[in-house]
Amino acid sequence: xxxxxDQLFASANSIILGKSHQIKLAICCLFAKGHLLIEDIxxxxxxxxxxxxxxxxxxxxxxxxxxxxxxPADIIGGSIFDKESNQFTFHHGxxxxxxxxxxxxxxxxxxxxxxxxxxxxxNQVTVEGKTYILPQPFFVIATQNPAHQIGTFPIPESQxxxxxxxxxxxxxxxxxxxxLLMGQLRHRLIDDLQQQINPQQxxxxxxxxxxxxxxxxxxxxxxxxxxxxRQSGEYQYGLSPRAGLALLQAAKxxxxxxxxxxxxxxxxxxxxxxxxxxxxxxxQTDSAAIVxxxxxxxxxx
Amino acid sequence: MALEPKTLKFLLVSVGLITLPHINHIPLSxxxxxSLLWGWRLxxxxxxxxxxxxxxxxxxxxxxxxxLYIQHQGFMGRDAGTSLFVTALGLKLLEIKAPRDVYLIIxxxxxxxxxQFLFEQSIIMAFYTLFVGIVLLSTLLLINSLTIPxxxxxxxxxxxxxxxxxxxxxxxxxxxxxxxPAWLLFGEQNQGLTGLSDSMEPGSISQLGLSSELAFRVKxxxxxxxxxxxxxxxxxxxxxxxxxxxxxxxxSLKRLTENIRFSGQSYRYTLLMEPQNNRWVYALEMPAxxxxxxxxxxxxxxxxPKIPTQRAEYQVTSYxxxxxxxxxxxxxxxxxxxxxPPSDRLLKLxxxxxxxxxxxxxxxxxxxNYYQTRPFHYTLKPPLxxxxxxxxFLLDERRGFCSHYASAFVxxxxxxxxxxxxxxxxxxxxxxxxxxxxxVRQANAHAWxxxxxxxxxxxxxxxxxxxxxERVEQDVNIDLQIAEGIVAFSPxxxxxxxxxxxxxxxxxxxxxxxxxxxxNYDNLxxxxxxxxxxxxxxxxxxxxxxxxxxxxxSLIALVMLKSRHRRDDPIVKLFHRFIKKLYPLKRHRGxxxxxxxxxxxxxxxxxxxxxxxxxxxxxxxRYFPDYSVEELKQFKEQVKIFRL
Numbered sequence: 001x002x003x004x005x006d007q008l009f010a011s012a013n014s015i016i017l018g019k020s021h022q023i024k025l026a027i028c029c030l031f032a033k034g035h036l037l038i039e040d041i042x043x044x045x046x047x048x049x050x051x052x053x054x055x056x057x058x059x060x061x062x063x064x065x066x067x068x069x070x071x072p073a074d075i076i077g078g079s080i081f082d083k084e085s086n087q088f089t090f091h092h093g094x095x096x097x098x099x100x101x102x103x104x105x106x107x108x109x110x111x112x113x114x115x116x117x118x119x120x121x122x123n124q125v126t127v128e129g130k131t132y133i134l135p136q137p138f139f140v141i142a143t144q145n146p147a148h149q150i151g152t153f154p155i156p157e158s159q160x161x162x163x164x165x166x167x168x169x170x171x172x173x174x175x176x177x178x179x180l181l182m183g184q185l186r187h188r189l190i191d192d193l194q195q196q197i198n199p200q201q202x203x204x205x206x207x208x209x210x211x212x213x214x215x216x217x218x219x220x221x222x223x224x225x226x227x228x229x230r231q232s233g234e235y236q237y238g239l240s241p242r243a244g245l246a247l248l249q250a251a252k253x254x255x256x257x258x259x260x261x262x263x264x265x266x267x268x269x270x271x272x273x274x275x276x277x278x279x280x281x282x283x284q285t286d287s288a289a290i291v292x293x294x295x296x297x298x299x300x301x
Numbered sequence: 302m303a304l305e306p307k308t309l310k311f312l313l314v315s316v317g318l319i320t321l322p323h324i325n326h327i328p329l330s331x332x333x334x335x336s337l338l339w340g341w342r343l344x345x346x347x348x349x350x351x352x353x354x355x356x357x358x359x360x361x362x363x364x365x366x367x368x369l370y371i372q373h374q375g376f377m378g379r380d381a382g383t384s385l386f387v388t389a390l391g392l393k394l395l396e397i398k399a400p401r402d403v404y405l406i407i408x409x410x411x412x413x414x415x416x417q418f419l420f421e422q423s424i425i426m427a428f429y430t431l432f433v434g435i436v437l438l439s440t441l442l443l444i445n446s447l448t449i450p451x452x453x454x455x456x457x458x459x460x461x462x463x464x465x466x467x468x469x470x471x472x473x474x475x476x477x478x479x480x481x482p483a484w485l486l487f488g489e490q491n492q493g494l495t496g497l498s499d500s501m502e503p504g505s506i507s508q509l510g511l512s513s514e515l516a517f518r519v520k521x522x523x524x525x526x527x528x529x530x531x532x533x534x535x536x537x538x539x540x541x542x543x544x545x546x547x548x549x550x551x552x553s554l555k556r557l558t559e560n561i562r563f564s565g566q567s568y569r570y571t572l573l574m575e576p577q578n579n580r581w582v583y584a585l586e587m588p589a590x591x592x593x594x595x596x597x598x599x600x601x602x603x604x605x606p607k608i609p610t611q612r613a614e615y616q617v618t619s620y621x622x623x624x625x626x627x628x629x630x631x632x633x634x635x636x637x638x639x640x641x642p643p644s645d646r647l648l649k650l651x652x653x654x655x656x657x658x659x660x661x662x663x664x665x666x667x668x669x670n671y672y673q674t675r676p677f678h679y680t681l682k683p684p685l686x687x688x689x690x691x692x693x694f695l696l697d698e699r700r701g702f703c704s705h706y707a708s709a710f711v712x713x714x715x716x717x718x719x720x721x722x723x724x725x726x727x728x729x730x731x732x733x734x735x736x737x738x739x740x741v742r743q744a745n746a747h748a749w750x751x752x753x754x755x756x757x758x759x760x761x762x763x764x765x766x767x768x769x770x771e772r773v774e775q776d777v778n779i780d781l782q783i784a785e786g787i788v789a790f791s792p793x794x795x796x797x798x799x800x801x802x803x804x805x806x807x808x809x810x811x812x813x814x815x816x817x818x819x820x821n822y823d824n825l826x827x828x829x830x831x832x833x834x835x836x837x838x839x840x841x842x843x844x845x846x847x848x849x850x851x852x853x854x855s856l857i858a859l860v861m862l863k864s865r866h867r868r869d870d871p872i873v874k875l876f877h878r879f880i881k882k883l884y885p886l887k888r889h890r891g892x893x894x895x896x897x898x899x900x901x902x903x904x905x906x907x908x909x910x911x912x913x914x915x916x917x918x919x920x921x922x923r924y925f926p927d928y929s930v931e932e933l934k935q936f937k938e939q940v941k942i943f944r945l
Contacts, residue, residue, distance in 0.1 A: 215924045262925040265893040301873045
């Protein structure tokens, strides 16, 4: 497993250049059974990242381009009258895939957004009284344009909470940019990628992550973080209990990726910005700046 | 903010505890009204439909206003004010709608807890109030936290109060003390102040309050008279109806017939009078020279031209020895007059004391001796004397303060045909070492007698001095007198002290010291105490205050910071020891041990291996499941031997 993990990272890094930390976080998010939100301007490789991950994990992949006129039925699917059987049959929408890339999610109306987000939360879809289970594993990568761009509907805070992590990709550095310019087209490269981990293995990994040990000393630290966000006055509102669970889960996945059986404070610190950055609000906009007071002021024993 | 029934119940209990002591202080009807509202609210906890609607609330408010008006005729003063607060609290209990109502109730409760000190300042009450303070704080904690259990809230509140105590004590000691207005310090009913008035009726006063308010200051040029010579002359009472003593108009006329002949020691001094309601200027007996603006009346009292509304200063010279000379017929008549023929019992007493034998000095001595040998008590809480105060005092009760002794003395003198009168004024005064002046306070108010003897003129006799030598021989210690409440000079009961009596005497001494050092810590004892510490000006005081609060706060902060580090976990302690060994490298706040270790390894490449090993072990022990004893030992050992 160790070598296959290394290979996984290597393959992903060969496609998306100079973003190894973001790739690690994205994979961590997948291991922790959470969904990922990528917030950045168009063209920095959000789609490429999603496509690469789908390929590496051998998952069925579907991309949904969110537009301002997209309807819930366009995402979930809908019932269509079948003349032959003389009844309505449900046609599965693009959501029924293992990996779904919800592109530019904040271009759509809140109604369409919530159709997706509710499916993410419950892992199932109910249409006209009938419940349809989504495939497993089920992983959503949503991308979002920065809110100040024209024609966007920002996702409400309550729904942002459904994403385990929010990351920013950012521009590649100079060297990576040059390699990118000199290299082949990305989607050609993706086509050539080999699957590294199959869905069965992924399920095992996700199970192993949930078994990672968190000592009471570590839980003290996580609680100190939660209390700090609620009481220090740095934030308009603190982390919810769900956010606390998410933080622990992500830290466990991170510990797993470091091949450790127990979570240490550094694991928590590594995932804190992507996990907490979109769940609390301070004067800052950058995730790292938002969580900086937490990292600087809470003492660890 | 959680307004759960449990929290409200706790709030009600604390409100009840706070109001309870006032059962003795406010009229019973108002207390019952409050109890009714309180009980109503308690019932409504389980059944909110019982809560009154708007109209009933208005009605209750009207009833409250009516009750308050009937009992107090207004809202001014200590009693009415307290009643108002308690009633308002009861009404507010029925109106808890939003969190801010609860805050209001809690703040009101704090005020009510404080008002209780206007009535009682005992040490037990102080601890009780401290306790209810903790209960109130824990209510606040419960309201503001969804999860905190009751015991934890109580503990936190107690810690908060404990932390605040040192600062409270410091502020108590250092903060400039105000003289409280008299109505605040003393009860409003049946209590007379020792401030002087133009009449005296000792038999009808059941409790004499002692005010530490300043009456006047005296600055001597040269020698200061000894304490037992410090008699400051005020109004002279010649008229009596047997109960009440008043000035005779003849005293207000200037004496024309004969001047006083002065001899012996003279004292030159400046009087600095506080504003007062009379034109009296209290000169040391007997004033010879004084400012031209002053005049002396027929009873040798100095009178100012008008009522001083501001402090006034006068230069006076007094002589210790004097002879007032002859007495006019008119004066003799006024000062020998009895309201009615003396009763048989009094006549018998005067006869026993040889008052009718003609030897006046002998009679005076006998009477003083009578005071001294019979069980007379000096007390500030004398019983009421009824219709015949003189007789009751002399023969039955034998308990009283200076006015009783002086008036009874004068009365008996007159029965024996000796011209006598009561002189009111002040006695004593405390030397203020810093200012170099004498401070005479209202509590120094005194009354003594004057008899006219042929060849000697008016002669001062202070019968109280015989009873309570302390009252005259030393400076009057206000603190002491208030502390003991009743100054009774009966011989101490000696013998074996049982443990109960020992406990009682221990308690008495605690209580006395509480009175002496806490309750009676007024601006006089404060300036005295602080000057011994070298704090003499108000500026020094404030600097001391700032420095003191600073030091205490930093000490508390230090202890709190320390205790954050001082976790019980020995593993953490060991690791902190290890970190200290890496000095000058320091671990940042919020830095994980692993991150720190990597930094340390870079800084000290030679020790990198050991640093990494210790950190690994530390994390193994702290964050991984089930470490072995062996690993713990290893960790201890490695930290112990680690050297840079």
